[in-house]
Amino acid sequence: MSPPPPARPADAARFVLDCRGRALDCGPGRAHVMGILNVTPDSFSDGGRHLDPSAALHRAEAMLEEGAVLIDVGGESTRPRGKAYGAGAAAVDADEEKRRVLPVIEAIAARLPEALLSVHTYEGGVAEAALAAGAHLVNDVTGLRLGEGTARAAAHYGAPLVVMHSLGQPGEMPHAHAYRDVVRDVKASLAAAVAKAEAAGVRDVVVDPGFGFGKTARENLRLLAHTDAFLGLGRPVLVGISRKSTIGAVLGSAKAPAHVDERLFGTLGATAAAVLGGAAIVRTHDVGATAEFLRVLTATMAERAETEAVR
Numbered sequence: 007m008s009p010p011p012p013a014r015p016a017d018a019a020r021f022v023l024d025c026r027g028r029a030l031d032c033g034p035g036r037a038h039v040m041g042i043l044n045v046t047p048d049s050f051s052d053g054g055r056h057l058d059p060s061a062a063l064h065r066a067e068a069m070l071e072e073g074a075v076l077i078d079v080g081g082e083s084t085r086p087r088g089k090a091y092g093a094g095a096a097a098v099d100a101d102e103e104k105r106r107v108l109p110v111i112e113a114i115a116a117r118l119p120e121a122l123l124s125v126h127t128y129e130g131g132v133a134e135a136a137l138a139a140g141a142h143l144v145n146d147v148t149g150l151r152l153g154e155g156t157a158r159a160a161a162h163y164g165a166p167l168v169v170m171h172s173l174g175q176p177g178e179m180p181h182a183h184a185y186r187d188v189v190r191d192v193k194a195s196l197a198a199a200v201a202k203a204e205a206a207g208v209r210d211v212v213v214d215p216g217f218g219f220g221k222t223a224r225e226n227l228r229l230l231a232h233t234d235a236f237l238g239l240g241r242p243v244l245v246g247i248s249r250k251s252t253i254g255a256v257l258g259s260a261k262a263p264a265h266v267d268e269r270l271f272g273t274l275g276a277t278a279a280a281v282l283g284g285a286a287i288v289r290t291h292d293v294g295a296t297a298e299f300l301r302v303l304t305a306t307m308a309e310r311a312e313t314e315a316v317r
């Protein structure tokens with residue numbers, strides 16, 4: 007039997023994102039697919055494939071057909087330096103990031119107006135230019151730790167902002183961090199990020215515990231097992247677990263993880279855990295499989311919610 011659906015949030019309106027005039031309902035039982043579109047030469051899973059805007063447009067079109075509602079366009083990889091990923095991603099300056107993402111955002115906004123476009127950046131100037139080019143929301147993997155430019159840009163354009171938990175500099179594996187209680191510590195850090203975003207004028211904030219990003223497999227599993235704790239922040243929860251090393255470690259071992267191409271079913275298991283815990287947006291490389299998986303999962307959750315309602 008599936009666990010009971012997460013409780014209805016106290017402030018339901020906060021769970022309907024206003025994506026610059028387009029509503030995205032992230033309330034109980036909803037689960038939307040965010041397809042990953044890395045316009046980078048060095049992302050760990052799809053690097054180099056979509057640098058050309060027409061290839062990126064093609065990929066975006068395919069992801070929408072497969073069931074993505076959001077497309078997350080990023081011009082800088084967060085791939086950390088380390089055993090699993092080699093030298094790590096090269097740092098990219100804001101001008102290069104703009105050169106990569108703006109033509110892609112412009113092309114998708116013009117040709118695929120049904121897409122909700124997210125720009126994956128922690129640079130205020132990139133966020134601002136991407137929103138001017140037609141993006142609908144901003145995904146900041148530093149959770150405003152390196153500055154509040156993305157929040158100011160999102161506030162100016164009336165766009166939602168995703169604040170993800172991470173430590174250290176993007177692209178660098180943070181030094182092992184001793185969490186006192188990983189769920190409590192990440193939640194406290196996200197609460198601070200939400201407060202910063204709202205102080206900068208952002209109306210809709212989405213929180214993300216940031217799977218990976220220097221956390222151990224055990225820490226990631228602990229976060230996943232307690233996704234409902236993040237729902238307690240009263241904001242929609244986004245998760246990005248797709249093909250990550252924790253999946254590889256569980257399917258294989260920490261020393262011999264399952265290959266990145268062999269992590270789909272494991273990723274879907276983690277996705278189920280997150281969505282049953284209340285996550286409403288799932289960032290993934292495998293859009294078709296995830297969308298079908300979520301259709302069945304959310305249909306089951308709806309059935310359960312209906313029975314609970316009449317009891």
Ligand code: HH2
Nearest residue numbers: 044049050083084085170214216217246
């Ligand atoms: N994970 C990655 C990048 N961006 N954004 C959010 N909000 N949540 C995540 O978990 C997240 C993220 C890392 O994955 P990927 O995009 O595949 O790799 P790369 O950083 O190399 O582009």
